[in-house]
Amino acid sequence: xxxxxxxxxxxxxxxxxxxxxxxxxxxxxxxxxxxxxxxxxxxxxxxxxxxxxxxxxxxxxxxxxxxxxxxxxxxxxxxxxxxxxxxxxxxxxxxxxxxxxxxxxxxxxxxxxxxxxxxxxxxxxxxxxxxxxxxxxxxxxxxxxxxxxxxxxxxxxxxxxxxxxxxxxxxxxxxxxxxxxxxxxxxxxxxxxxxxxxxxxxxxxxxxxxxxxxxxxxxxxxxxxxxxxxxxxxxxxxxxxxxxxxxxxxxxxxxxxxxxxxxxxxxxxxxxxxxxxxxxxxxxxxxxxxxxxxxxxxxxxxxxxxxxxxxxxxxxxxxxxxxxxxxxxxxxxxxxxxxxxxxxxxxxxxxxxxxxxxxxxxxxxxxxxxxxxxxxxxxxxxxxxxxxxxxxxxxxxxxxxxxxxxxxxxxxxxxxxxxxxxxxxxxxxxxxxxxxxxxxxxxxxxxxxxxxxxxxxxxxxxxxxxxxxxxxxxxxxx
Amino acid sequence: xxxxxxxxxxxxxxxxxxxxxxxxxxxxxxxxxxxxxxxxxxxxxxxxxxxxxxxxxxxxxxxxxxxxxxxxxxxxxxxxxxxxxxxxxxxxxxxxxxxxxxxxxxxxxxxxxxxxxxxxxxxxxxxxxxxxxxxxxxxxxxxxxxxxxxxxxxxxxxxxxxxxxxxxxxxxxxxxxxxxxxxxxxxxxxxxxxxxxxxxxxxxxxxxxxxxxxxxxxxxxxxxxxxxxxxxxxxxxxxxxxxxxxxxxxxxxxxxxx
Numbered sequence: 001x002x003x004x005x006x007x008x009x010x011x012x013x014x015x016x017x018x019x020x021x022x023x024x025x026x027x028x029x030x031x032x033x034x035x036x037x038x039x040x041x042x043x044x045x046x047x048x049x050x051x052x053x054x055x056x057x058x059x060x061x062x063x064x065x066x067x068x069x070x071x072x073x074x075x076x077x078x079x080x081x082x083x084x085x086x087x088x089x090x091x092x093x094x095x096x097x098x099x100x101x102x103x104x105x106x107x108x109x110x111x112x113x114x115x116x117x118x119x120x121x122x123x124x125x126x127x128x129x130x131x132x133x134x135x136x137x138x139x140x141x142x143x144x145x146x147x148x149x150x151x152x153x154x155x156x157x158x159x160x161x162x163x164x165x166x167x168x169x170x171x172x173x174x175x176x177x178x179x180x181x182x183x184x185x186x187x188x189x190x191x192x193x194x195x196x197x198x199x200x201x202x203x204x205x206x207x208x209x210x211x212x213x214x215x216x217x218x219x220x221x222x223x224x225x226x227x228x229x230x231x232x233x234x235x236x237x238x239x240x241x242x243x244x245x246x247x248x249x250x251x252x253x254x255x256x257x258x259x260x261x262x263x264x265x266x267x268x269x270x271x272x273x274x275x276x277x278x279x280x281x282x283x284x285x286x287x288x289x290x291x292x293x294x295x296x297x298x299x300x301x302x303x304x305x306x307x308x309x310x311x312x313x314x315x316x317x318x319x320x321x322x323x324x325x326x327x328x329x330x331x332x333x334x335x336x337x338x339x340x341x342x343x344x345x346x347x348x349x350x351x352x353x354x355x356x357x358x359x360x361x362x363x364x365x366x367x368x369x370x371x372x373x374x375x376x377x378x379x380x381x382x383x384x385x386x387x388x389x390x391x392x393x394x395x396x397x398x399x400x401x402x403x404x405x406x407x408x409x410x411x412x413x414x415x416x417x418x419x420x421x422x423x424x425x426x427x428x429x430x431x432x433x434x435x436x437x438x439x440x441x442x443x444x445x446x447x448x449x450x451x452x453x454x455x456x457x458x459x460x461x462x463x464x465x466x467x468x469x470x471x472x473x474x475x476x477x478x
Numbered sequence: 479x480x481x482x483x484x485x486x487x488x489x490x491x492x493x494x495x496x497x498x499x500x501x502x503x504x505x506x507x508x509x510x511x512x513x514x515x516x517x518x519x520x521x522x523x524x525x526x527x528x529x530x531x532x533x534x535x536x537x538x539x540x541x542x543x544x545x546x547x548x549x550x551x552x553x554x555x556x557x558x559x560x561x562x563x564x565x566x567x568x569x570x571x572x573x574x575x576x577x578x579x580x581x582x583x584x585x586x587x588x589x590x591x592x593x594x595x596x597x598x599x600x601x602x603x604x605x606x607x608x609x610x611x612x613x614x615x616x617x618x619x620x621x622x623x624x625x626x627x628x629x630x631x632x633x634x635x636x637x638x639x640x641x642x643x644x645x646x647x648x649x650x651x652x653x654x655x656x657x658x659x660x661x662x663x664x665x666x667x668x669x670x671x672x673x674x675x676x677x678x679x680x681x682x683x684x685x686x687x688x689x690x691x692x693x694x695x696x697x698x699x700x701x702x703x704x705x706x707x708x709x710x711x712x713x714x715x716x717x718x719x720x721x722x723x724x725x726x727x728x729x730x731x732x733x734x735x736x
Contacts, residue, residue, distance in 0.1 A: 086543075167540075192561040202544045265562060266561070269550075269565065449573065
């Protein structure tokens with residue numbers, strides 16, 4: 001029975017192969033096939049308008065039945081000082097604790113009854129409050145968002161209660177060693193500058209931030225020119241603009257004493273921070289050099305370079321057939337549990353690095369091969385590496401935008417970083433323009449013979465001395 | 479445990495350190511404990527400890543965000559003191575300076591090492607007294623005309639003969655064709671008045687006798703080699719003329735041989 005099925009199957013297969021028609025062979029026979037290039041060009045355009053007070057509105061109409069709408073603000077831990085570091089994070093906690101019009105219960109009921117999700121995040125340079133809801137509930141969503149942002153109750157009682165929640169969260173984040181490691185990396189790489197501040201803030205501030213601090217924070221940073229109302233899904237741009245005019249026209253655009261907070265450049269210090277604890281089972285280590293800012297033309301070659309190094313997890317099944325050389329080594333020599341190449345870019349600087357998790361006997365080897373991978377990028381990267389990386393990068397860029405929320409987030413961040421949404425077609429063109437020589441030059445500019453910042457948490461006795469790691473940032477053979 | 483530490487005074491840091499270590503091993507015993515590996519998890523069982531301990535010297539740290547990176551301004555180069563200035567601009571000049579200093583030090587170091595090594599190795603070469611033995615200084619005023627004096631030099635006899643005018647003329651007139659080892663007298667002396675040769679017969683190494691033989695020079699008694707006043711072999715079994723060593727006249731009266 002099985003044999004006859006196989007025979008029939010193979011005959012059909014051979015017949016199809018002979019026919020050589022892609023349509024016949026594709027799984028979606030009968031539907032029109034669209035090429036990658038066509039789909040890029042056919043993507044809906046992101047429309048951008050600005051209100052009189054400077055607030056920008058951007059949206060992409062994707063035709064989904066749901067939508068994500070939110071406010072992206074150019075405000076984060078980088079704008080905080082030592083004294084109020086953690087205010088943004090605290091504020092995020094306070095955001096959903098009730099407004100002047102709705103108590104916490106009422107607010108929650110409003111949101112739940114729509115079947116919506118209301119959430120927020122704070123990062124070093126951006127803060128976002130957004131809601132995922134049905135497309136038809138857009139007006140209500142915008143109304144609630146404007147309330148949450150502009151007329152937050154900030155009651156003393158809630159503030160006191162949230163203190164312990166924030167402290168508890170500070171305690172819990174210690175368990176997420178990736179966050180600890182990367183926070184420490186920022187703290188040492190940008191030491192003495194606002195970028196070194198962690199988003200969460202020190203526990204001392206969590207205990208002492210007052211209502212006045214939070215109010216001052218809102219007053220100095222939540223200004224219309226620094227905000228973007230972004231939406232993606234089944235929304236029309238005109239409707240959104242109307243709603244924005246209705247709810248957000250009142251957002252202030254003037255600063256007190258004309259004290260416009262200007263971001264000064266942040267000095268990068270090649271340095272290291274070692275948090276050794278031999279009781280932990282795994283070591284989490286990150287090494288980074290100063291990278292490119294978000295708007296720099298070097299971003300795309302660096303993204304391609306990172307795709308060449310790629311990422312790896314011990315659960316990957318590729319083994320010695322993984323495309324990234326470092327991943328192959330990691331798999332064959334059991335060098336690590338996971339690694340990823342990352343590039344965090346901010347408005348005028350960035351961190352380009354590799355983060356890996358390994359056990360205490362393979363730290364030296366893993367660090368050696370990671371830096372070796374960097375050196376290869378600077379010197380011997382080949383056409384085939386680039387071709388593979390470009391494809392992987394394009395695939396990941398497209399794959400990341402798989403829902404209204406990622407798209408909305410993309411819109412919000414792009415408008416804040418670049419002033420416009422960079423469409424996939426443009427990314428595609430810029431990625432295609434990358435050549436091996438360009439990658440080598442750009443990587444040499446950022447990586448070769450530069451002092452790295454290293455942060456390490458866990459049983460890190462085997463981590464080489466800083467001078468050894470610094471010496472591995474160049475090759476004598478070149 | 480903490481109160482015990484407080485009462486113990488001087489021992490308290492050690493006791494507190496023990497406190498922390500004990501927490502580390504105890505946490506495995508606590509049921510349902512903790513996904514993270516943080517010390518905090520076990521300490522969270524004792525709530526008062528958290529609020530009391532943050533700034534205490536032996537206390538348990540609350541969060542990684544409390545870690546303050548120290549201010550390293552005392553150690554920074556001047557271009558990097560300002561945290562508001564990007565470090566990229568000065569990066570070239572800083573690296574160049576470091577590499578130049580390192581390079582110069584390396585070059586100086588190599589030469590120093592070479593000097594030290596040479597000094598140690600050359601200490602194994604001939605010492606001063608041995609070197610001194612290799613030269614001999616002779617006062618020529620003490621040798622009367624027509625006389626030959628013998629000196630011990632480098633373990634061999636050295637003949638210095640103060641030649642008369644007649645001897646000089648005779649030797650210079652000798653025909654090359656008659657010599658077994660043809661050498662003109664001019665080629666064997668720097669100053670014709672003095673003939674300096676090593677007194678070892680070129681036949682089998684005996685010491686010739688001065689003012690003997692048929693040619694007015696030296697005669698080797700062992701096998702009958704006759705040398706003339708220029709030390710050239712004239713008759714007998716010796717194949718070569720007497721060897722002329724390196725010498726120089728430091729002044730008219732003194733010669734240094736060797």
